[in-house]
Amino acid sequence: MLEDVGKALNKIGLEINKDKTKWMSNEPRTTTTELTLNGKVIERVQHFVYLGKLIGFRRPKVPATAAFKEISRRISSGWLVFNKMKTLMRKNNVPMQLKRRFHDQCVLPAMLYAAETWALTKSDKERLMVAQRNMERCMLGITRRNMEHNESIRRKTAVKDCIQSARKVKFAARVTSDADKWTARITNWTPPSKRPVGMARLDI
Known part of the structure; x- marks a missing residue:
């Protein structure tokens, strides 16, 4: 799959940085599984920082x-x-x-x-x-x-x-994760029409 992603990116002028790319697995560290890209071994890590x-x-x-x-x-x-x-x-x-x-x-x-x-x-x-x-x-x-x-x-x-x-x-x-709850509906609600420009008319 990684090789396929790399080929697809190359077609549009992009390239995977092999030095910055890491991978993680829940398999024990004793396994000999390796992930390679264009013949280069991608480093396996136990954890990584994503979005802080x-x-x-x-x-x-x-x-x-x-x-x-x-x-x-x-x-x-x-x-x-x-x-x-x-x-x-x-x-x-x-x-x-x-x-x-x-x-x-x-x-x-x-x-x-x-x-x-x-x-x-x-x-x-x-x-x-x-x-x-x-x-x-x-x-x-x-x-x-x-x-x-x-x-x-x-x-x-x-x-x-x-x-x-x-x-x-x-x-x-x-x-807010449940779209059917009123909190999520109110948060994502969009008014059906726009308010006209200017102050509202005061009928006295």
Whole structure:
């Protein structure tokens, strides 16, 4: 099939880049299956990044799976956004309302990118919650040595919970996936006619 695709592309002046092309399979790595294009072996990988998300197979009892690494990437992305404004987020004289707004509008979306495709395990949720708690401590200017309870920290920061937000994104994707539901019909609805140009007439 790959050879056929390559020939079809050549007919219209396109060519597959053999160095950038990778392939993935759910077969065990011990198999000797190879994929070649014009005599050159295409590299087989365990996971790859597509549209900003790490794609791979979840393997039981193997911690370094694509899903595990994707959560790590998302936590790193959240910290990257957080640290870009660390002068804002770590100063005690900055109002918590401003810190909360930046966290909910910038940091949280970076952490939950593509969350609608996740199948979170208990350990995944724990890692996300720990990362968010550490960010909240930075916002409050405290450390673990202060021995402050998580509930107290959340009351002071009042940020959106990352796990609840991930569930809402997943629920929204599920609701709009069914074309017969009223939410999807309203979203995709097109008015049958156009409104005339100008202001509406006022009959007094």
